[in-house]
Each structure stands twice: as C-alpha cells, then as structure tokens.
Amino acid sequence: MATVRASVYRRNRTFETITKAMPAPAPGEALLRVRRVGICGSDLHIFQGHLDHRVPIDGTIGHEVLAEVVSAPADSTFAPGARVVVEPIRFCGTCRNCRMGATYLCRDLAVLGVDATGGMQDYWTVPVDRLLHVPDTLADDDAALIEPLAVAVHDVGRARVGAGDRVLVFGGGPIGCLIGLVAKAKGADVKVAEINPYRVDLLQQLGLSTIGPDADPVEVAREWTAGDGVDIAFEVSGSPDAARVVTDVVRVWGTVAVIAIHAEPVPVNLYPVFARELTLQGSRLYTRAAWEEAIALMASGSIPASRLVSRKIRLEELQQGMEAALGGGLVMKVLVDLTL
Known part of the structure; x- marks a missing residue:
C-alpha cells in the first residue's frame, strides 16, 4: 500500500x-x-x-x-x-x-x-x-x-485604494507587506508601521516606506498629511496598541480596514468614527x-x-x-x- x-x-x-x-x-x-x-x-x-x-x-x-x-x-x-x-x-x-x-x-x-x-x-x-x-x-x-x-488583493479592493491615496498599514508581516505592495502597485503612497527591525529592513528593501519602532504612527501621519489624516489605514498587526490608535490617523470620510484576527476583544477609540464620519471596513479571505x-x-x-x-x-x-x-x-x- x-x-x-x-x-x-x-x-x-x-x-x-x-x-x-x-x-x-x-x-x-x-x-x-x-x-x-x-x-x-x-x-x-x-x-x-x-x-x-x-x-x-x-x-x-x-x-x-x-x-x-x-x-x-x-x-x-x-x-x-x-x-x-x-x-x-x-x-x-x-x-x-x-x-x-x-x-x-x-x-x-x-x-x-x-x-x-x-x-x-x-x-x-x-x-x-x-x-x-x-x-x-x-x-x-x-x-x-x-x-x-489574493488576500492582500481582496483587502486593498475592499478598501477601495486608488492612485494618489495615502495609505498607512499597521503591521509589516507577510499580509501587511503584501497589502503595501499591492496598494503601491495601484499608485498609492504607502507607509508601513512595524516594530520588528528585521522586517523594517526587508520592507525598505522592497521599496516600502516604513514607520519603525521608535516613531509614533499618529505623529507621522499628522506630519505626512499636514494634519488631515491618511485616506485609508489597515490594521493588520493584531496588536491591541495598533487597534487603539488606528482610528486616530484617518481623515474625514476616510476608511479603517480591519484585517487582523484579534483573538480577544480590544479597546478601540470610536469617537473619530463618529466625529470624522469614518468607514469601518472588515475584510476576510x-x-x-x-x-x-x-x-x-x-x-x-x-x-x-x-x-x-x-x-x-x-x-x-x-x-x-x-x-x-x-x-x-x-x-x-x-x-x-x-x-x-
């Protein structure tokens, strides 16, 4: 047999x-x-x-x-x-x-x-x-x-990323990296927030701009957009810290795309969703x-x-x-x- x-x-x-x-x-x-x-x-x-x-x-x-x-x-x-x-x-x-x-x-x-x-x-x-x-x-x-x-393509499509959009990706693991690359291929201006130095270096080698462990993504987004906020933020890290601030970096009528699996409930600041009329977008498979x-x-x-x-x-x-x-x-x- x-x-x-x-x-x-x-x-x-x-x-x-x-x-x-x-x-x-x-x-x-x-x-x-x-x-x-x-x-x-x-x-x-x-x-x-x-x-x-x-x-x-x-x-x-x-x-x-x-x-x-x-x-x-x-x-x-x-x-x-x-x-x-x-x-x-x-x-x-x-x-x-x-x-x-x-x-x-x-x-x-x-x-x-x-x-x-x-x-x-x-x-x-x-x-x-x-x-x-x-x-x-x-x-x-x-x-x-x-x-x-295919996951990344679906995520970027659901969030309606287009040419000229400013996109901030929280989490530079495989899916976050691929989301960044797909968004960049569509003409978006992309930054990826990642705390692992090895991954930060690899992301940069792949042509992606990064926000490393010593920088504050909220401050970077504010300076990058002259205070407006990014068009789209992806939460791909699964980190409670990222979930707490992801709504803080997005502009009026912008989109927060939740990609990560959070095994436990985490605190999220919903006030910006109300105040800036954000779209909260899930994406799976x-x-x-x-x-x-x-x-x-x-x-x-x-x-x-x-x-x-x-x-x-x-x-x-x-x-x-x-x-x-x-x-x-x-x-x-x-x-x-x-x-x-």
Missing part, C-alpha cells in the same frame, strides 16, 4: 509527522502532489489553540498550497503535471451570503486546512473547481505566495476574482513575493517552523518544501 507523509495537529502547540495511506480522489476531485505550503498567520492562531473549536484533533492544516496535478477528472482543464494553487474554501451556494456573491462568507463555510483536511502532506485530494493554473513563468517560491497575495488578479500581478513581476521567504523547511520541521514564525526575530515568511 502506498503511503504519504502528513503533519497532524495534536493540540497544545504540537505537530507530529506521521505516515498514512495515499489519499484516493472522490468523483470531481483531483489528486495533487504538494510542492510548497506557507505558514500563515491563521496557522499560528491554530498553533496557539485559538481555533481548537474548528480544527479537529489530529487534523492536517495548510491552506497556502502550491501543487502539481497527478490526476484530475477527464472533463477538467488540468492535465497531469500542471502546477496549480488551491482556493481553499467550500461553500453551499444557496445561503443568503452565497446568493449575494459573498461565497467566501458562506454560513456553512469550510476552509481547507482549518475546518477540513489541508495540504501539509505529500499528496492531497481537492475538488477540481478549487484549482487555478499557475503560469509557467513563475518559480515555485513565488507561486506559493499566490494565496496570501477572498473572491475568485481576487485570485485571478493576484496571479496576474505575480506574473507581471510587480510583486517580488519570493523575497518575503526567510526560511524553507522540511515537513518534519513544521513544529520548529511554527515556533520560529511565532517568535518573530529574523523571520518574515516560512515555507514548507514538500519536495525535501
């Missing part, structure tokens, strides 16, 4: 690599050989136990996946050997949210790698309608970041259109995604990779390389 490696979540900040039977695709599914899986901020929430109500014990996580097709239904457009990325959501298509077009906010939403089996394994079966082709011109490490880039735009952006060369990758690890090293990503330090993005 053919077997594969898979990482399973044992709870209590513990992952273990096991051997299990090769998965068999059901009708309508493709069998994929996984090449790369990114460690995401939501994976770190899983690691810390914040999503234990959703992730089954001994479940396999991983939703930022680059893979190649082993087999697919004959009537699909995916031939064996084709490289693909996976839009890791399942939705009903019939609830009110789905009928509105918000399938990614389905009442019965299931995220592969959270609520259902994910890609931290050598081979994975996925409904073929969740696959998108990867352009041949993209290297594996770039293509592996299409999923978080992505649409299929955001995926298509992300692939086009990546293929254009305007988003140097692979430069975010600070470490690549084997599947058996997932535990250490999680600890490194959670610890900060000299880390931006950790990729699990399933070809190793």
Whole structure:
C-alpha cells in the first residue's frame, strides 16, 4: 500500500509527522502532489489553540498550497503535471451570503486546512473547481505566495485604494507587506508601521516606506498629511496598541480596514468614527476574482513575493517552523518544501 507523509495537529502547540495511506480522489476531485505550503498567520492562531473549536484533533492544516496535478477528472482543464494553487474554501451556494456573491462568507463555510483536511502532506485530494493554473513563468517560491497575495488583493479592493491615496498599514508581516505592495502597485503612497527591525529592513528593501519602532504612527501621519489624516489605514498587526490608535490617523470620510484576527476583544477609540464620519471596513479571505488578479500581478513581476521567504523547511520541521514564525526575530515568511 502506498503511503504519504502528513503533519497532524495534536493540540497544545504540537505537530507530529506521521505516515498514512495515499489519499484516493472522490468523483470531481483531483489528486495533487504538494510542492510548497506557507505558514500563515491563521496557522499560528491554530498553533496557539485559538481555533481548537474548528480544527479537529489530529487534523492536517495548510491552506497556502502550491501543487502539481497527478490526476484530475477527464472533463477538467488540468492535465497531469500542471502546477496549480488551491482556493481553499467550500461553500453551499444557496445561503443568503452565497446568493449575494459573498461565497467566501458562506454560513456553512469550510476552509481547507482549518475546518477540513489541508495540504501539509505529500499528496492531497481537492475538488477540481478549487484549482487555478499557475503560469509557467513563475518559480515555485513565488507561486506559493499566490494565496496570501489574493488576500492582500481582496483587502486593498475592499478598501477601495486608488492612485494618489495615502495609505498607512499597521503591521509589516507577510499580509501587511503584501497589502503595501499591492496598494503601491495601484499608485498609492504607502507607509508601513512595524516594530520588528528585521522586517523594517526587508520592507525598505522592497521599496516600502516604513514607520519603525521608535516613531509614533499618529505623529507621522499628522506630519505626512499636514494634519488631515491618511485616506485609508489597515490594521493588520493584531496588536491591541495598533487597534487603539488606528482610528486616530484617518481623515474625514476616510476608511479603517480591519484585517487582523484579534483573538480577544480590544479597546478601540470610536469617537473619530463618529466625529470624522469614518468607514469601518472588515475584510476576510477572498473572491475568485481576487485570485485571478493576484496571479496576474505575480506574473507581471510587480510583486517580488519570493523575497518575503526567510526560511524553507522540511515537513518534519513544521513544529520548529511554527515556533520560529511565532517568535518573530529574523523571520518574515516560512515555507514548507514538500519536495525535501
């Protein structure tokens, strides 16, 4: 019997690599050989136990996946050997949210790698309608970041960032960095507030202006805009300190976009929302259109995604990779390389 490696979540900040039977695709599914899986901020929430109500014990996580097709239904457009990325959501298509077009906010939403089996394994079966082709011109490490880039594209689109907008991003981790790069690609003037010196340096290398740990983002925004405030502020850090001040930096009729997962309620200054008639905008996951735009952006060369990758690890090293990503330090993005 053919077997594969898979990482399973044992709870209590513990992952273990096991051997299990090769998965068999059901009708309508493709069998994929996984090449790369990114460690995401939501994976770190899983690691810390914040999503234990959703992730089954001994479940396999991983939703930022680059893979190649082993087999697919004959009537699909995916031939064996084709490289693909996976839009890791399942939705009903019939609830009110789905009928509105918000399938990614389905009442019965299931995220592969959270609520259902994910890609931290050598081979994975996925409904073929969740696959998108990867352009041949993209290297594996770039293509592996299409999923978080789709998140950033969706976030920037929801906030209606346009050319000439002044945009302040709180949090320069992978998603905050990609939001900054996407906003800049749309012609916005962008600053990213980040306290990790390694990330500040990397953000600057990528052409993004930064607000470091020794500067006050509120004061910087005031000086930058002659007291008006920025057009759009993104809260991507998950920091209570950022949540407290994010409404203070935005101009009249401006937008505050909340992207981070805050595991606990945090104080927010709502007075500016009233006084300056701010729009408070949430953003989560992505649409299929955001995926298509992300692939086009990546293929254009305007988003140097692979430069975010600070470490690549084997599947058996997932535990250490999680600890490194959670610890900060000299880390931006950790990729699990399933070809190793």
